[in-house]
Amino acid sequence: MAEYHILLAREYGFCFGVKRAIKLAEETIRSGIKIASLGPIIHNPLEVERLKNMGLRVIGGIEELGPDESLLIRSHGIPLDLLNEIKRKNINIIDATCPLVARAQHMVEFLFSEGYKIIIIGEDGHPEVKGLVSYGGGNISVVSSPEAIPDITPNDKLGIVGQTTYPVDKFVEIVKEITGRGWEIRVFNTLCDASRKRQGAVKELADQTDVIIVIGGKNSANTRRLVDIAESEGVDVYHIETWNELRSNWFLNKEKIGVTAGASTPEWVIENVLEKIKELCSQ
Amino acid sequence: MAEYHILLAREYGFCFGVKRAIKLAEETIRSGIKIASLGPIIHNPLEVERLKNMGLRVIGGIEELGPDESLLIRSHGIPLDLLNEIKRKNINIIDATCPLVARAQHMVEFLFSEGYKIIIIGEDGHPEVKGLVSYGGGNISVVSSPEAIPDITPNDKLGIVGQTTYPVDKFVEIVKEITGRGWEIRVFNTLCDASRKRQGAVKELADQTDVIIVIGGKNSANTRRLVDIAESEGVDVYHIETWNELRSNWFLNKEKIGVTAGASTPEWVIENVLEKIKELCSQ
Numbered sequence: 001m002a003e004y005h006i007l008l009a010r011e012y013g014f015c016f017g018v019k020r021a022i023k024l025a026e027e028t029i030r031s032g033i034k035i036a037s038l039g040p041i042i043h044n045p046l047e048v049e050r051l052k053n054m055g056l057r058v059i060g061g062i063e064e065l066g067p068d069e070s071l072l073i074r075s076h077g078i079p080l081d082l083l084n085e086i087k088r089k090n091i092n093i094i095d096a097t098c099p100l101v102a103r104a105q106h107m108v109e110f111l112f113s114e115g116y117k118i119i120i121i122g123e124d125g126h127p128e129v130k131g132l133v134s135y136g137g138g139n140i141s142v143v144s145s146p147e148a149i150p151d152i153t154p155n156d157k158l159g160i161v162g163q164t165t166y167p168v169d170k171f172v173e174i175v176k177e178i179t180g181r182g183w184e185i186r187v188f189n190t191l192c193d194a195s196r197k198r199q200g201a202v203k204e205l206a207d208q209t210d211v212i213i214v215i216g217g218k219n220s221a222n223t224r225r226l227v228d229i230a231e232s233e234g235v236d237v238y239h240i241e242t243w244n245e246l247r248s249n250w251f252l253n254k255e256k257i258g259v260t261a262g263a264s265t266p267e268w269v270i271e272n273v274l275e276k277i278k279e280l281c282s283q
Numbered sequence: 284m285a286e287y288h289i290l291l292a293r294e295y296g297f298c299f300g301v302k303r304a305i306k307l308a309e310e311t312i313r314s315g316i317k318i319a320s321l322g323p324i325i326h327n328p329l330e331v332e333r334l335k336n337m338g339l340r341v342i343g344g345i346e347e348l349g350p351d352e353s354l355l356i357r358s359h360g361i362p363l364d365l366l367n368e369i370k371r372k373n374i375n376i377i378d379a380t381c382p383l384v385a386r387a388q389h390m391v392e393f394l395f396s397e398g399y400k401i402i403i404i405g406e407d408g409h410p411e412v413k414g415l416v417s418y419g420g421g422n423i424s425v426v427s428s429p430e431a432i433p434d435i436t437p438n439d440k441l442g443i444v445g446q447t448t449y450p451v452d453k454f455v456e457i458v459k460e461i462t463g464r465g466w467e468i469r470v471f472n473t474l475c476d477a478s479r480k481r482q483g484a485v486k487e488l489a490d491q492t493d494v495i496i497v498i499g500g501k502n503s504a505n506t507r508r509l510v511d512i513a514e515s516e517g518v519d520v521y522h523i524e525t526w527n528e529l530r531s532n533w534f535l536n537k538e539k540i541g542v543t544a545g546a547s548t549p550e551w552v553i554e555n556v557l558e559k560i561k562e563l564c565s566q
Contacts, residue, residue: 168463176459179470180451186469187462 004251004281006274007209009201009260013270015194017075017098017164018042018263022051024096025072029055035094036065037072039127047266062086070094076127077101079134100164101128104190108135111159116186119143119150121174122163129163144170146177156182164192195222195263202226202260206233209258211250214239215273216262223262230258242269243276251281287534287564289557290492292484292543296553298477300358300381301325301546305334307379308355312338318377319348320355322410330549345369353377359410360384362417383447384411387473391418394442399469402426402433404457405446412446427453429460439465447475478505478546485509485543489516492541494533497522498556499545506545513541525552526559534564
């Protein structure tokens, strides 16, 4: 049997904010505190199921909270009025709001206090955006296309904040449309670069390997993007959702095997894939 | 002889800042105060000659100033260290710095005091830009193309100011390249919209007239732009430098005659053209 090496991409899988939220949930459960999460903690049914089995309840509103339960705020954050209601009801909070989201909320609050007309570049109705909007005191627009930009008069001072997961190219395009209008635009770059870093890392990985396994949902946009990038680098690429799909002939005469994963792929799924690759290569 | 109307474009000729500087020079001379201008007051030899004949001297440096002369600062403004030197020497100043340029200088000073890394979008070496740079305390870049953008690190807060006469499309293009880099960008829209307004006005004029006379240098870029816009609106267009070029057959069977002028065309040249048109139409 030939020698082989498995290399993991420098950045892959869950973003920092989601990892942190899951860790907070697990630690809280282990410490014996009962918790319920307001909405699913991540858009991955397998991972939500795993946490439910550990003891995490998922609720749709705070009225469903049991008298002895603490409330987990997921990484997206929640609107200010809801937060105030929770505090008024003296509910114990486990706050897993992503620090990057919390910072974006803070910047909206700051721009509001400084009298800026606020524009949030993001998807209207997205849970994170609902939270951001709530810090803007009402005079605020959510813009996801140049057509949605509100009227701007020559003396306007505009404060701009982005939804953390918004694609940078779309963000730049909308800022461009606003530039040169109004008197001042003040743009805070609240975008998270997790996706961009994952994409850079798979490119780097392709330079060092002969074959790349990309783990993630077949209809996950960010996972497909990783596949496309790896393919354009000229290595063999296989896109799988679970370890059952791995085939031993993919690794024949391959010395360096790369592994990466899309944003909704839990760590334990990735670990199972790594184990299975080792098994197939050792046969 | 048929009835005719002459319509002037809503905006044409000298910009507000240049008109104001010339008026200040004329008023000062009329009041009996001797003045010398630091550099030519406008890039139009005919107009400079006219002002020289009134009594305005043009000098290349403050050492050329006579003991009984006041110093005229032209619309571009001057660098802060030169201004301080003039003040130290107790020279009387007639400050014709364009208020829009003065505001841009003030914004650079403000951004410097707030700790921003400053980028001036404009032509390096232009007199106005030299003035703007002098208010930035040294840590400042002049950028006229995306390639000239300085290194930006993720925590940078960038303050951006434009040379007042810089084209808005180029300004927007450079801001776009900076957006999404650094933590904050704060952009002050210090661009003067005189050119844009002149262009909008000639379009409007073309809708109301049968023939348009555009006055301005044959190699003046902003005058050519006015000609192109008028032509694209489907009216007859004639581009002249002086009234001698006007021909009576241009106005045959034309009821509505439009007149506009490029940025370096003095008011008195325009008035002579208007007189000559009336003369030709009344024959």
